[in-house]
Amino acid sequence: MLLILIMEYLKKTFRWFGPEFGVELADIRQLGVEGIVAACQHVPVGEVWPVETITALKNEIEAHNMEWTVVESVNIHTAIKYGLPERDRYISNYIKTLKNLAENGIYDVCYNFMQLIDWTRTDLDYILPTGASALRYSPISAAAFDLFILKRENAKETYPEKAYQEAKSYFEGLSADGKKKLEESILAGMPGSRKLIALDEFKANHATVLKISKTQLQENLSYFLNAIIPEAEKIGVRMAVHPDDPPFSVFGVPRIVSNYDEIKFLLECCPSPSNGLTFCSGSLGASADNDLVKIVEDFGDKIHFIHLRNVARSEDGSFYEAEHLGGSVPIDKVMKAIVEQQRKRENNGSGVVRIPMRPDHGHVLLDDKKRQNEFYSGYSLIGRAMGLAQLSGLEKGVRLGLNI
Numbered sequence: 001m002l003l004i005l006i007m008e009y010l011k012k013t014f015r016w017f018g019p020e021f022g023v024e025l026a027d028i029r030q031l032g033v034e035g036i037v038a039a040c041q042h043v044p045v046g047e048v049w050p051v052e053t054i055t056a057l058k059n060e061i062e063a064h065n066m067e068w069t070v071v072e073s074v075n076i077h078t079a080i081k082y083g084l085p086e087r088d089r090y091i092s093n094y095i096k097t098l099k100n101l102a103e104n105g106i107y108d109v110c111y112n113f114m115q116l117i118d119w120t121r122t123d124l125d126y127i128l129p130t131g132a133s134a135l136r137y138s139p140i141s142a143a144a145f146d147l148f149i150l151k152r153e154n155a156k157e158t159y160p161e162k163a164y165q166e167a168k169s170y171f172e173g174l175s176a177d178g179k180k181k182l183e184e185s186i187l188a189g190m191p192g193s194r195k196l197i198a199l200d201e202f203k204a205n206h207a208t209v210l211k212i213s214k215t216q217l218q219e220n221l222s223y224f225l226n227a228i229i230p231e232a233e234k235i236g237v238r239m240a241v242h243p244d245d246p247p248f249s250v251f252g253v254p255r256i257v258s259n260y261d262e263i264k265f266l267l268e269c270c271p272s273p274s275n276g277l278t279f280c281s282g283s284l285g286a287s288a289d290n291d292l293v294k295i296v297e298d299f300g301d302k303i304h305f306i307h308l309r310n311v312a313r314s315e316d317g318s319f320y321e322a323e324h325l326g327g328s329v330p331i332d333k334v335m336k337a338i339v340e341q342q343r344k345r346e347n348n349g350s351g352v353v354r355i356p357m358r359p360d361h362g363h364v365l366l367d368d369k370k371r372q373n374e375f376y377s378g379y380s381l382i383g384r385a386m387g388l389a390q391l392s393g394l395e396k397g398v399r400l401g402l403n404i
Contacts, residue, residue, distance in 0.1 A: 010357040022374030028066070034069070036067070037072045037358055038068060039074070048096045055104055058105075069356050070240075070358075071108065071109045074097055074111055076094070082220065091228060095227075098232055099231075101237065112242040113241065121137050122182060122186060136318065140170050141167075143159055143167035145182055146167075146250075150251060158252060188377060210252055218262075218266075221266060229270045243280050247286055247287045258284075258287070273351075276305075277305075282308075300337070300340075305356050305357075308357060321361050331394065335391070336402070358388075360387075361383075361384070362380050365380070365383055
């Protein structure tokens with residue numbers, strides 16, 4: 001009976017960008033983590049990941065008595081996202097990478113279809129009352145960047161007058177260093193790289209994306225999925241799309257994986273056990289309109305990977321990343337829905353019961369504050385370790401409550 005109980009637990013994983021980002025595999029192993037979430041991030045986007053490169057990273061992880069459980073991410077080339085003529089070449093490369101991963105026994109792949117950057121925050125060092133720091137998003141700060149740094153054409157007309165005036169007042173009140181910090185915070189949204197996106201490059205990509213409608217972006221996603229999913233299914237690879245972060249339009253760019261209906265569209269545009277979802281409670285939870293429990297209940301059989309974190313939302317649309325058990329996301333109810341989904345899988349004999357889960361992001365606190373410049377933003381060691389401990393305790397409490 002004890003063995004069955006252990007086997008039902010979520011598989012505890014931890015994202016790792018490499019030792020140059022302040023966290024060693026030996027550190028992670030001490031946390032009781034079973035699996036690592038990693039990527040061959042040094043391979044340029046769009047190129048095939050060589051078997052040798054995949055094998056070397058896998059061996060490095062396994063040397064520390066852990067497994068490479070999930071790939072996050074095999075990034076998608078902009079030619080695919082934008083529907084350019086050369087997209088088929090990059091799709092072919094993508095399929096080859098999936099085959100090389102499967103050859104190494106790696107079958108879970110997280111990816112996203114976000115435009116411009118992988119996520120958007122306006123403050124990477126928001127000081128909490130505890131003295132720890134977190135990531136924060138402010139719509140006024142984002143508007144200030146849009147209006148006065150990015151200088152999007154006709155941007156003023158897209159904001160209510162009050163919001164425009166607040167953004168203008170905020171921006172004019174910033175020092176030169178404050179304006180630089182805002183710009184750098186937004187241009188840092190590429191996990192696994194210390195290099196900021198060049199503002200000119202961001203502006204050029206932004207101008208391109210603004211010419212593409214939401215419908216066309218969805219069609220581009222559907223084209224991609226219908227090309228790769230049949231191949232992924234043949235080799236047993238499970239693709240898990242990550243929701244847009246934040247789950248609403250920023251800088252006038254449409255979102256296409258941000259709510260129930262959009263998730264439903266992508267899962268139905270190419271029905272397959274290999275076409276699934278990375279359930280991210282923090283990304284989806286940044287919008288009060290998203291019912292996270294319903295998303296788990298209705299799409300649970302398609303959840304291949306789980307990111308658990310919390311956000312504290314404010315009425316003005318801002319949010320900061322709260323501790324994992326605090327904030328606006330009903331994380332206890334979310335965990336209960338996830339465990340119920342595991343029970344369904346076990347009873348039906350379908351799907352992976354031990355769904356990989358990682359504590360997503362973490363506060364900078366304690367000794368990590370002395371070396372926070374070493375970490376990629378959001379990926380401190382101690383803050384995520386605390387999140388993993390909290391989530392593990394919550395999971396056990398939920399199971400005791402459900403008597404499973």
